[in-house]
Amino acid sequence: MATFKTYDPEDFYDELIDETGKPRPEAQLLIDKIESLPEGDLVLRQKEAEALLLKMGITFNVYGRDEGAEKIFPFDLIPRIVSSGDWQQIEAGLKQRIYALNLFLQDIYNDKKILKDKVVPEDLVLSSKTYRKECEGFTPPRGIWCHVTGTDLIRDRDGRFYVLEDNLRCPSGVSYVLENRQVLKRTFPQVFQALRVRPVDEYPGKLHEVLEFLAPDHVQTPIIGVLTPGIYNSAYFEHSFLSQQMGVELVEGQDLVVSDGFVHMLTTKGLKRVDVLYRRIDDDFIDPMVFRPDSMLGVKGLMEVYKAGRIAMANAPGTGIADDKVIYAYVPAIIKYYTGEEAILPNVPTYICRNDRDREYVLSHLDELVVKAANESGGYGMLIGPHASNAERAVFAKKIKAEPRNYMAQPTIALSRVPTIVGDGIEGRHVDLRPYILYGKDIYVQPGGLTRVALTKGSLVVNSSQGGGSKDTWVV
């Protein structure tokens, strides 16, 4: 039976229950509500919510499967609650971090002061796969590079939040935040009202403001588009959802063409100029004339128009360098360099394999560490040492020796847990938190974000492509 009476937080930080087994103050109301439900009701509501998501077609495609293999993003009804105290620190920390990373991007593509001052090793930046030589000497509209960021946070056993990873290219998942919230509002309306949960649904409006802000000066009412790779992309639902919520066009590369120095959409009435693109296609694919020539997803000549200032793009090409997992280790120093402040949100301690001492430590402690490749995402290219076999560790040891620049390692963090519906009962499952940050006139952090949950017992991998699910996140 789904109840908290027998719930055991074990030896982890639990987001809803304190170490004495009592609900945390901000979770009390919710837990009382769940305990007051008739037997089986919670599980029933969970099933209803899942059926609803499938019916609404809120699904993602799994790469490497047959076309049409759509799944709903598994979703758990019990929300994660973040207290206002914790949130204040997160919000301030993220604003500081994004502000500094944006200055970093502007600097390394222009004056390279931080490299000359040897705060970040120059060869590390220039050797990164995501460093775009094509962007050198370029300043994007309003000086903003990373308009949309999703930063992954985790909470360790000590109750502190750490930044695990920055995503400054095309972070996805915000549509699930908005949809999960709709479902939760219907499921726990009274608790919701009583707790004064902070709203998340301003996001599409805020994103629209950012995109409008970027439009070239000569444009009165900019034409904005969301550029998607198409319906087989795993995040297609989100692209479609955001364009619908913002009331802007959803375009594919095949809908766009460069003509007379501008980017145009092909419409039933001829060509129509586009002024701003929120592109959800990686740098590599946006323009076959500049980046990968075999790309079928992008627009030929887009970069030239962009550099001439005749179209704006969010995010700017070249931001990937700032979420390189090895550059990550330097972010606290980057923050200090540009703002003079200490990082409000700490990094997870990181061993950089290109440094001899770190590498030796990593190689001799592979069974304790999490190893990550610099530029993989979605939980790929990763080794979780304590859960891996000897053979898997040996493979990684070889990779690290072959390409030390491309790897970093971190201690295995005991991710915090949230009570989660498992079968007919409630058990603790590990979570992370991805808040979304928008950078336009000012920096906005959506209160809450996506709580990703590893649904497999004991698992620390929260990625949707690897059996992760999501939860609504309540900032109260």
Added chain:
Amino acid sequence: MLSRVANSIYWMCRYIERAENVARFISVNLNLLLDMPSEEGKHWKPIVMTTGDQEIFEKKDPGYNQEAVIRFLTFDRNYPNSIVRCLAAARENGRSIREIISSEMWEHLNNFHLELSTERSLSMALQDPHTFFKIIQMRSHLFTGLMDCTMSHGEAWNFARIGMMMERADKTSRILDVKYFMLLPQASLVNAPIDNIQWMAVLKSASAFEMFRKEHHNITPNKVAEFLIFDNQFPRSIRHCITKAKICLHRITGTPQGAAINLAEKRLGRIQADIEYTDIEEVIETGLHEYLDNMQSRINEVGGAIGTTFFNIKPCSEATGSEQ
């Protein structure tokens, strides 16, 4: 609007209308069986012939029986015009424009598709085909109704209507043609009692029986054909479909009725004029089957013209772009 979007919404509606009409073809026979159980097994072949795809069918399964035909026309994932494939295609198109259509339309279409893919649907279609194919038709109607009531009647909607009307005109002509294929073996049966029952089945499949009765009291082949081709008011008659499609087309382009600027307007206008200045006697003289056959090719040509006029737009400078 984006050409790709116009293309998708046009095809989404064509596919839904097509799925509905496949259900109607099958109903012709189911209706016949109700009145003449002894006919069982005889008429499944004409149904497949009407679709024009009997070669594909025979390659798979030479037996023309109810189960084989229903499985083929409804559930065969390898047959591109089966109901499941039509719905999958409609949904795929719908999914690529879900920000354009209303969420009511999308959810209904998604659900329609999901439910059809379940085991339960297959067993129902085989055990209780009358109810099953009625449900398919009603779901298609529900979609049309949702489109009418929850989506702005702007450019996208007009493209959707054109798709629906062109498909319906084509399929009404084919339903009428079923009768031709049924008669093929025994031309001597014209005007026999069985003939009447067959014509009634044709009318019922086009949901036209009652409306036909209000206009005409006795069923003659000429009157049935006249009703399904030329009637001004019946919403499934070919004339009605062509007229409505033309109105939508002119709303999109802004060309006044009576004038024609692009190829689509010209071709559609020509069909409309032909229908208005032809009568049933002339059709019978040409031969009903030949007339319908010709109509189907011309409807196809309109489809092609809509494609080149609206969906395949290219910038003028593209040819020189690479030389600069």
